[in-house]
Amino acid sequence: xxxxxxxxxxxxxxxxxxxxxxxxxxxxxxxxxxxxxxxxxxxxxxxxxxxxxxxxxxxxxxxxxxxxxxxxxxxxxxxxxxxxxxxxxxxxxxxxxxxxxxxxxxxxxxxxxxxxxxxxxxxxxxxxxxxxxxxxxxxxxxxxxxxxxxxxxxxxxxxxxxxxxxxxxxxxxxxxxxxxxxxxxxxxxxxxxxxxxxxxxxxxxxxxxxxxxxxxxxxxxxxxxxxxxxxxxxxxxxxxxxxxxxxxxxxxxxxxxxxxxxxxxxxxxxxxxxxxxxxxxxxx
Numbered sequence: 001x002x003x004x005x006x007x008x009x010x011x012x013x014x015x016x017x018x019x020x021x022x023x024x025x026x027x028x029x030x031x032x033x034x035x036x037x038x039x040x041x042x043x044x045x046x047x048x049x050x051x052x053x054x055x056x057x058x059x060x061x062x063x064x065x066x067x068x069x070x071x072x073x074x075x076x077x078x079x080x081x082x083x084x085x086x087x088x089x090x091x092x093x094x095x096x097x098x099x100x101x102x103x104x105x106x107x108x109x110x111x112x113x114x115x116x117x118x119x120x121x122x123x124x125x126x127x128x129x130x131x132x133x134x135x136x137x138x139x140x141x142x143x144x145x146x147x148x149x150x151x152x153x154x155x156x157x158x159x160x161x162x163x164x165x166x167x168x169x170x171x172x173x174x175x176x177x178x179x180x181x182x183x184x185x186x187x188x189x190x191x192x193x194x195x196x197x198x199x200x201x202x203x204x205x206x207x208x209x210x211x212x213x214x215x216x217x218x219x220x221x222x223x224x225x226x227x228x229x230x231x232x233x234x235x236x237x238x239x240x241x242x243x244x245x246x247x248x249x250x251x252x253x254x255x256x257x258x259x260x261x262x263x264x265x266x267x268x269x270x271x272x273x274x275x276x277x278x279x280x281x282x283x284x
Contacts, residue, residue, distance in 0.1 A: 005034065005085045006065065007052045007271040012078035014040050014047040022051055025072060031058045037283040041276075048274050050283040055084075083271045089166040091265075092120040092159075094173035097127045101171035101191060104258040105265065106135055114266045120163045122156060124175055138163075144175055153181045160185060169265060170223065172257070179225035188223035189233065189268060191261040193253050205249045214240050216249060218256040220264030222275065231280045233264040233273055 012018070019038055026033055031053040038049045060068055062084055073080050091109075095102050102121070108114045121132045122140045132139035140159055144152045160168065170177070170190040182188065194217025199207045208216075217237040224230035236259065238252050267273050267282055274281045 004055045005052050006031075006055055006058070006062070007050065007083045007085070008069075008080060009050050009083075009271060009274045010073070010078050010080040011046055011048045011274060011276050012073075012076045012080075014042075014045055015076070018047050018076065019049070021072065021076070022049060025069060026051065026053050026058075029059045029068075031055070039281050041279075041281075044276065046276060048276065048281045050272065050274065052271075079276075081271070088115065088117055089269055090117045090119055090164055091167050091169055092122060092163065092165040093118060094168060094170045094175075095121060095123045095128055096172060096174040097125050098172040098254075099128055099131060100254045101257055101261050102128065102131070104262055105169065105171060106137075108262055108266075110135075114262065114269055116167075116265075116269055120159070120165065122159065124173075149178065150180070153178055157181065157184050167265075167268065169261070171261065176227060177223055182223055182225055186222075189220060189261070189264055190223050190228070190230070191218060191220045191257050191264070192228055193218055193257065194235075194237065205246055205253065209244075209246045209249055212242075213249075216240055216253050216256060218253070218260040220260050222280075224278075229278070231275045231278050233267060233280055233282060234260050236260050 008022070010022070023033065033051060033053045035050070035052040038047070040047050066082060093102055093105060105114070106118060109116055109118050118137055120138050120140065121128065122142060124142060124144045126141050129139045129141065142152050142156055166187060168185060168188045170188060172191065177188065193204060215237045217235060219232055220234045221232045222230040236256055238256050240249060240252070267284055272283045274283070
């Protein structure tokens, strides 16, 4: 899509006429809707929608859209977000020692498969500093222990603010992010394998191999104070054969983590994810 667009994500109590109401707002200002997707969660009694329209002939400026729509949103008791295609998000990637998810995101960004800037990598180890230098990305080494965690996380938040970061991706960052951090910076996406909670802790692939698992999975989700229990964005699985060794499980798991994390980040950047409660609607 080369022409500038606006995307509205909205959740509100369900009632008749909502689709017509939203479409009429856009049409009345000479907007051309190019994508429209709607869902009703009958259990929650919520209407959820994503509308994207072209701004070429729209008779409101980007600054005027928010106040113009606010009255409608108030009337229908809506939670809503408005995004513009010309606004390129800035991502910080948190890593530890593993590089597979980090490299995958960098490659996809450089090939323009995911549309963003990656100006910053933060790590609690120095192993991947040469990789950051190779791609011209700033690297911040911030070691964390149980004794300095609060101080170091405060430093991380200062750096995120300095770099004007919009989204943090935990790309196999082997630290638990504190509740204070998630409150101060709620836009975090994490990736983990599906062995949780059955094989939590060290050496999950070895333990899964010993147990004879038949499926490996990966889950990408938003980070909340509840460990690995945030709203899920994307998941996938791959079969495990009786012929597979531990090294095959590790390879398959890494491949899956790359793909699932990339999809989740892309959906987020394309404004396709609508969170309500601890659930998501992904308009993919």
